Amino acid sequence: MATPKLDDLDYQILNMLSSDARKPYLEIARECNVSGAAIHQRIQKLNSMGVIKGSISLINPVTVGFETCAYVGIFLNDSSKFESVVQHLKELPEVVECYFTTGKYDMFVKLYAHNNDHLLKLIHDKFLQLGLGRTETLITFKEVFKRQIPIRKPEKKK
Numbered sequence: 001m002a003t004p005k006l007d008d009l010d011y012q013i014l015n016m017l018s019s020d021a022r023k024p025y026l027e028i029a030r031e032c033n034v035s036g037a038a039i040h041q042r043i044q045k046l047n048s049m050g051v052i053k054g055s056i057s058l059i060n061p062v063t064v065g066f067e068t069c070a071y072v073g074i075f076l077n078d079s080s081k082f083e084s085v086v087q088h089l090k091e092l093p094e095v096v097e098c099y100f101t102t103g104k105y106d107m108f109v110k111l112y113a114h115n116n117d118h119l120l121k122l123i124h125d126k127f128l129q130l131g132l133g134r135t136e137t138l139i140t141f142k143e144v145f146k147r148q149i150p151i152r153k154p155e156k157k158k
Contacts, residue, residue: 004049009034011153013042014051018148021055066094066112068119069140073105075133082107085130092126105136 006014012032016023029039046052061069076082082100089095089109097110113119119139127135 004051006051006153008153009038009042010046010051011151013039013046015151017043017052017055018151061112065114067115068113069143070111070113070119071138071140072109072111072123072127073136073138074107074109074127075135076106077131077133079106081131085132088126088130092122094122 009032013028016028016031025039025043026036029036032039043052061067074085076085085107086098089098092111094111094113095109096112099108100106101108111119111122113122116139119137123135123137
C-alpha cells in the first residue's frame with residue numbers, strides 16, 4: 001500500500017484526533033485556524049484514503065465482566081488452513097485481535113475472558129476444535145499503558 005501524501009494540516013488533525021476522537025470539528029478548526037468546513041472535508045478525505053480507519057469508544061473490559069486478558073500463540077498443523085481458522089476466530093466475540101505472524105507462532109490473537117475458567121473453556125472447546133497444532137497462552141496481569149502511535153510529519157529525505 002502506497003503511503004498517502006499528507007500535509008501539515010492533515011498531521012495536525014490526526015494528532016488531535018488520536019488523543020481525542022470525539023473532539024468537535026469546530027474546536028479542531030479553531031486550533032488549526034481554518035474553517036469547520038475545511039476540517040470536515042479533510043477528515044472525509046483522510047477516511048476515504050484509509051488513513052483514519054474509524055473511531056471507537058474504548059470500554060474497560062473489567063467493568064463489563066471480562067477480567068482475564070490473554071494472548072494466544074497458535075501453531076497451525078497446515079498453513080493452508082489459515083483462512084478457515086481466521087473465519088472461525090471471527091465468530092468468537094472474545095477474540096478482539098488476530099495477526100498472521102513470522103517467528104515462533106503462525107498466528108497470534110488477543111482475547112478477553114470472564115475469568116481463567118472461561119479462558120480454559122475457550123481454548124479447549126473452541127480453539128482446539130479448529131484442528132490447530134497447539135497453542136501457547138500468556139495471561140496478562142494488568143494493562144500498564146496503551147497509546148496511539150506518534151503522529152508527526154516525516155522529515156524530508158535528503
